[in-house]
Every structure is written in C-alpha cells, then in structure tokens.
Amino acid sequence: MDCIKLSNVFKRFGSVTALNGISFEVPYNGRYALLGPNGAGKSTTMKILAGLIQPDDGRVEVKGLKPGSKEVKRILAYLPEDPVPYRILTVRENLEYFAALRGIPNPKERAEEMISLLNMTEFERVQAGKLSRGNQQRLSLALVLLHNPEILLLDEPLNYLDIPTQERVIDILKGLNSTFLVSTHIMSIALRLTDHVIVISRGKVVWTGSITELRSLGREDEPIESVVSRMMTNAG
Ligand SMILES: Nc1ncnc2c1ncn2[C@@H]1O[C@H](COP(=O)(O)OP(=O)(O)OP(=O)(O)O)[C@@H](O)[C@H]1O
Ligand SMILES: [Mg+2]
Structure with a gap:
C-alpha cells in the first residue's frame, strides 16, 4: 500500500483549473520532490493532502485514510508556503505550547531540544x-x-x-525515517534530499521517476536543471 495516493484529482478556483487530473503515489519511507513552474499546482496539492482544502473530483488517500482525519493529523506535519507561528508567543512559548498540544510527555525539554537543534537560543525569548x-x-x-x-x-x-541553516535542515531531514513530499524550486535541494521527483505542470504530472533516471535523461554535461526545465516547458 502506498503512503500517499492521488488519483485523477481536480481542483478549480473559479475559472482557474489548479489541478487537472493529477495522479501520483509516494510509497512508505519515500522521499519525493514535487517540482513544477510557478502556478503548476504544487501548493494546492499539498493543501489537499493536509486536508485544508477539498478536491472537486478524484481520490486522495494518506495511509489509506482521508486527509484531515484525526488519525492522519496525528502522524502528519505540514509546513505551508507561508507559515504562521503563534505571533504573540515567543519562540520558546510556541514550541512548549505546540509540544503540549501534541501530547509530547515533556514539552519544556522538547522545546529546549528544538531550540538547540535549529540554533535559536539567541532569539528564544523574542515573540x-x-x-x-x-x-x-x-x-x-x-x-x-x-x-x-x-x-x-x-x-x-x-x-x-x-x-x-539550510545545511543544518538538510542534515536533520536526511536523518529522519519519515515519508516526505517536498516542493522546491532549487534543484540541488531536491537532489540532496530526495530520491524521486514528480514533475508537474498545469495541474498534471508530466514526468515521474528516480533521481538516477532523471540524470540519465540529460545530454552529456547537461545540467539537471535544464532537463527539468525542458519537461516543464514542453508539457501541455
Ligand atoms: N485560493 C485560491 N484562489 C484562486 N486561485 C488560486 C487559489 N489558490 C491557488 N490558485 C491558483 O491555482 C493555481 C495553482 O496555484 P499553486 O499555488 O498551487 O501553484 P504552485 O505550483 O504552488 O506555484 P508557486 O511555485 O508559485 O508556489 C494558480 O493558477 C493559482 O493562481
Ligand atoms: Mg506554491
């Protein structure tokens, strides 16, 4: 069974078709990059998987369950494009508050760990x-x-x-056993962090495969960005 599965998903915003029959799967422990030009539908796909918005049509499953369900919320974390921590709380208070909300046994200790992991000591008391x-x-x-x-x-x-901090975050993410789907415009990050890519354009998958397969598609000495760019612009 796949961990994440989208089949023929459509999403329209008024006259704009953001997702136009998108389908892909991410297996358990898969590390997948979601690539695509601006407006391709990456953030819309993520929001649907996070249960924030509903698709107009198609099937979406996370561990065989409906996105947004209690069980899925417990095991999934979503970092939006424009994240909003609790603005009036300090860094430390945010961490303690959300650790408690997540039912982590020792919220203060966990907050401390995260502050040190991401080098936030200097501004831990800033709102x-x-x-x-x-x-x-x-x-x-x-x-x-x-x-x-x-x-x-x-x-x-x-x-x-x-x-x-980018280097630190890459190291942290590489050390996790999680299944992840990461959208990025920076190809070097996709190459370092993930083993598969899903290229989307105009709300549809135009190519999917492993990083090794992707590399093999380029002409000799051709940068991988140029291969991906061709996929995006030749599509549809
Ligand atoms: N809430 C909304 N209302 C209207 N249109 C929207 C809304 N959200 C997304 N869209 C449209 O849907 C399409 C896909 O947007 P989306 O944000 O998913 O793209 P993206 O691939 O994440 O782009 P970017 O690389 O710029 O972040 C765009 O045409 C966008 O304008
Ligand atoms: Mg986006």
Missing part, C-alpha cells in the same frame, strides 16, 4: 511576530518536526534560510 522572515521559517520548521511526524509535507522548506 514570533517580531522575528526576521528567516528566523520565522526556522521556528516553523521546528514546530513541524516537534512530534517526529511519520509523514512530512514541506512546501518550500528552505525558503529564506541562511546557508548554514
């Missing part, structure tokens, strides 16, 4: 609403990783992060 965008991203990632989720949906997780 989330006052943080720089990059530091908000760090906090949001820490909140998503708090409960060691089985399944991670990460929409542009490394956006705004400085280079040392």
Whole structure:
C-alpha cells in the first residue's frame, strides 16, 4: 500500500483549473520532490493532502485514510508556503505550547531540544511576530518536526534560510525515517534530499521517476536543471 495516493484529482478556483487530473503515489519511507513552474499546482496539492482544502473530483488517500482525519493529523506535519507561528508567543512559548498540544510527555525539554537543534537560543525569548522572515521559517520548521511526524509535507522548506541553516535542515531531514513530499524550486535541494521527483505542470504530472533516471535523461554535461526545465516547458 502506498503512503500517499492521488488519483485523477481536480481542483478549480473559479475559472482557474489548479489541478487537472493529477495522479501520483509516494510509497512508505519515500522521499519525493514535487517540482513544477510557478502556478503548476504544487501548493494546492499539498493543501489537499493536509486536508485544508477539498478536491472537486478524484481520490486522495494518506495511509489509506482521508486527509484531515484525526488519525492522519496525528502522524502528519505540514509546513505551508507561508507559515504562521503563534505571533504573540515567543519562540520558546510556541514550541512548549505546540509540544503540549501534541501530547509530547515533556514539552519544556522538547522545546529546549528544538531550540538547540535549529540554533535559536539567541532569539528564544523574542515573540514570533517580531522575528526576521528567516528566523520565522526556522521556528516553523521546528514546530513541524516537534512530534517526529511519520509523514512530512514541506512546501518550500528552505525558503529564506541562511546557508548554514539550510545545511543544518538538510542534515536533520536526511536523518529522519519519515515519508516526505517536498516542493522546491532549487534543484540541488531536491537532489540532496530526495530520491524521486514528480514533475508537474498545469495541474498534471508530466514526468515521474528516480533521481538516477532523471540524470540519465540529460545530454552529456547537461545540467539537471535544464532537463527539468525542458519537461516543464514542453508539457501541455
Ligand atoms: N485560493 C485560491 N484562489 C484562486 N486561485 C488560486 C487559489 N489558490 C491557488 N490558485 C491558483 O491555482 C493555481 C495553482 O496555484 P499553486 O499555488 O498551487 O501553484 P504552485 O505550483 O504552488 O506555484 P508557486 O511555485 O508559485 O508556489 C494558480 O493558477 C493559482 O493562481
Ligand atoms: Mg506554491
């Protein structure tokens, strides 16, 4: 059984067709990148998997269950494109609050671990609403990783992060046993973090396969970005 499965999913916003019959699967422990040009439907796909919005048509399953169900919420973490930590709480308070909400046995200890994991000591007593965008991203990632989720949906997780933090986050994510689906515009991140890619364009899958297969498609010395770019622009 696949961990994530979408079959022929459609989503329209007024006259805009965001998803136009998208289908793909992510197996258990799969590390998949979701690639596609701006407006291709990556964030819409993630929101549907997170149970935030409903598809107009098609089937969506997470571990065989309906997205947004209680069981799925327990094991899944979703990092939105535009994350919103609790703005009036400090970094530490956010972590303690959400750790408690997740039923983690020792919220204070877990908050401390996350602060040190993502190098947040310097601003742990600053309210989330006052943080720089990059530091908000760090906090949001820490909140998503708090409960060691089985399944991670990460929409542009490394956006705004400085280079040392990007490296740290890549190491953290590589060390997890989770199933993940990561959207990114940065090909080097997809190559380092994932083993499979799903390329979408205009709300449909145009190519899917392993990173090894993807590399084999290019001409000699052709950058992988150029191969992926061709897939995106030649589609539909
Ligand atoms: N709430 C909404 N209302 C109206 N249109 C929307 C809404 N959300 C998404 N869309 C439209 O659906 C299409 C897909 O958007 P989506 O945000 O999923 O793209 P994306 O692949 O995540 O793009 P990006 O790389 O820019 O993040 C776009 O045409 C977008 O304008
Ligand atoms: Mg997006």
